[in-house]
Amino acid sequence: MQTTAGDVGTDAGSIATERSTAVAGSIATISSVAVAGSIATAGSAAVGGSVSTSGSAVVVGSIATAGSAVVAGSILSVGSAVIAGCLLTLLCIAMRECVACAACFACRKCLACLACARCTDCVGCVGCYNCSGLRNAVGLRNVHAQPGGEVGQ
Known part of the structure; x- marks a missing residue:
């Protein structure tokens, strides 16, 4: 899938940003997960797979889902931060x-x-x-x- 700057494209339950490769059930980025202020999922904030970035499991800045305000350094989701069982399993505690x-x-x-x-x-x-x-x-x-x-x- 190809996307342009500021656009979010969904494919088979995944989110792809510019210059990134979408993997079914996961979020893959190269620079930042934050695109145009938020990441929108198809009707749900739940991520079935994993969150990964180049070189680190922690996204610099913030992870925001549809309906949440983007707050630097925070993790927000719609209604609940429990994603795929546990929010913190998506993070690298090294940060x-x-x-x-x-x-x-x-x-x-x-x-x-x-x-x-x-x-x-x-x-x-x-x-x-x-x-x-x-x-x-x-x-x-x-x-x-x-x-x-x-x-x-």
Whole structure:
């Protein structure tokens, strides 16, 4: 599929931006996922496959879906941030500030599922808890990483 600057083309459930290759069930970009302010999916914010960028799993800037305001450094979706089971599984925790923008947890629609941070299936991808934004936001100041990335008290 070929797209022009500022246009978003959909094909077989995927989103393609300029100079990128669309893969069924996934989002593929080279520079940024943000196109003309938002990414529109076909009736749903759920991504069945994966999110990938050149060299990093973290998109610089923000990931926004249809109906959400684009906020630099934040991740927003329509109604719920739970995408393919868990929002954070789509991120590379190496970007330490990736969830700092959600520290207030004022919007219970987006990250309430992470409030207790006890579901290892959900937050296993951030088992190191090096991201102070998440650790402080959910009150896990006594949580630290154990060898192998497991969370301990």
